[in-house]
Amino acid sequence: MKQPNCMVAQSGGPTAAINASLAGVVSGVLASSRYHTCYGAVNGVLGILNENYIDLTETFAEPAELEKLKSTPAMYLGSCRCKLPDYKDDDSPYVFIFHQFAKLGIQAFFYIGGNDSMDTVLKLSDYAAKIGSDIRIIGIPKTIDNDLYATDHTPGFGSAAKYIASALLEIAHDTFIYAVKSVTIVEIMGRDAGWLTASSALARNSYNSAPHLIYLPETAFDRKRFLEDVKKQLSQRNNVIIAVSEGIRDKTGSYITSSKSAVDDFGHKQLSGAGKTLELLVKENIGVKVRSIELNVLQRCSAHLASKTDLEESFAQGEKGVALSEEGITAAMVCINRISNHPYTVSYDHAPIQSIANGAKTIPKQWINDRGNDIAPEMLEYLTPLIQGEAAVSYANGIPSYMNVSHLDHA
């Protein structure tokens, strides 16, 4: 077997841009004079534990295939929600994983994911240091939530923001047609940070001032003030449109939700119902026509409306990961620095993984208005460049043409 080789995997929730980062890694390896084969582990670290690999250098030898991968939503390699144990408690998965690395001649492992995936990068890096392995462990960021530290913004966020803003504008057109008072509540993803909900403000243009109210998890939600806000808006216009984060909480920290909460493997509360809860509040207290809309998974997988800027930056961060590994960097995550807004310019760098894993970056207080029901102009300045440009999606038989992912849906 020719070597050294490298390995890549994807983890966490889908985005429209995570395959662009995968394409960037493959492109980086294809151009590399160091690495021979790029293995893709199927379903995150589970793919290593199950020895389930795809030879990506072979699969994507044709540039057209790599191009198609860039605009395919969700994970070509599949995902997992798998939290590795502390190696001091149980080192058996680590022993197995590093045995696999040795067997396949792996000199670098790239993990594309969000907060929880960076926890895995940290643990693998710590274990590598402990056993004196020189395998480079590199995190490549991805999350629609935009809540990772040490980077200006995250791959996948710009595309989700573009979808949310476009959907909000279309919902506004849909809502404005009736000459009767109405309230429309749009519930947007974002458990702990309001970046996605804030991006709904990008729907505003020369004729559309919706969303008229924006509620973020960063500001304590007050039911009485909310009803005052809605009444004031209804006195000014017929159709009030409200963007609300699924993660809004009251001043005691309790989620504004009408449904029971469950807890996932990482200890996060699984939320639903913020939009529905506000709908009921308006119905009971104001009595106008009211509807709530949950954008749901479409905000993270609508690749047909991806941001070109996001896809290009995601690709570049995949390539950067390969370059960093060739420089001998390990225990790090690729990051993006914003150099200027006019013109929009960025540079790529890396940050130590210890500074990133398991934290969530929220919106700065000064980017939210004083009443806590809208964003401040600085926020718009930050968001606008990230949604520019449209993805080059091709269509076949009337629907988007994406990469074949039949290898994922096994019985």
Place this chain on the structure above:
Amino acid sequence: MKQPNCMVAQSGGPTAAINASLAGVVSGVLASSRYHTCYGAVNGVLGILNENYIDLTETFAEPAELEKLKSTPAMYLGSCRCKLPDYKDDDSPYVFIFHQFAKLGIQAFFYIGGNDSMDTVLKLSDYAAKIGSDIRIIGIPKTIDNDLYATDHTPGFGSAAKYIASALLEIAHDTFIYAVKSVTIVEIMGRDAGWLTASSALARNSYNSAPHLIYLPETAFDRKRFLEDVKKQLSQRNNVIIAVSEGIRDKTGSYITSSKSAVDDFGHKQLSGAGKTLELLVKENIGVKVRSIELNVLQRCSAHLASKTDLEESFAQGEKGVALSEEGITAAMVCINRISNHPYTVSYDHAPIQSIANGAKTIPKQWINDRGNDIAPEMLEYLTPLIQGEAAVSYANGIPSYMNVSHLDHA
């Protein structure tokens, strides 16, 4: 005042193509040697009752503006849900409307809408006949539901079908990433007819067999058989995706819904919760990971993903309405006949309004499979041509660029 003139209005629920029909009417009038001005009544017949008009021949004098109107979602002129009384009970609105027609020199009135709007066309036609008016009253069809008689398919349906199929494919990509058993239920609009839900089958391609089950209002829904279907699918694959109409009913005709029903002005039940009801059924009886997604209003207003075929046909039907009025036709609806599927060819015609108003065309039994959990191949043959081609949407500052509709959102 130069005359004769004509008037157009829009009514019912939004579609991504109803403004293409409006653009067709304006284009027909601009090219006409008969009509001078095309008035647009704002908010359907309410616009006439309130004397709220826009001079469309002036507003859309520039071809670029008319082009932009074609791809703008929902109603540029606004809508209403207004049922005119029987003129034998109360002729006062009719007297007012025909007085307005006389005052503005109106010789033709075009009403773009669905079932309920065709009821208005019928009533205005009957009243015109009774008073001996020669004003031509022409219906131009529109409904995402595709449930109008006397026409092969309705403007707006193809774009909604394209959105549903594309969203289903992206949801499939989103769902396939986890190697654990899951059920995803997608609730689709369509109160009495399953055309929209059936169009989810257009998401199937060389690697994607989702949706794996399709439940339509045309087939009595049986909870026990549904659970059998889901279990069988789960034995064959990890991730089962189900398309379900909001209007599914059991054999007694009761809606499968967990929420209370309300009744709108036309006596239709307002439904919600079919998807949520099936989600709970699966959760309680099968116990795998389950999620329900409501496509909601996005399936009717996502103009950024409109079908080019639909937009072109909708435009042509607007122009046809003007041509029919010039031929002296009245009390009629424009319709479309399918001449062949290979190549896809249509012709435009008209049908007497009596044959159309207030009925709902459902899917023929032979286009549904025997078990009632999928469509038959004939249905796919019918649907496929309608979603072909992509709308030419332009973007400004990262979001779609549509016509200014600020005239609709008044306080």
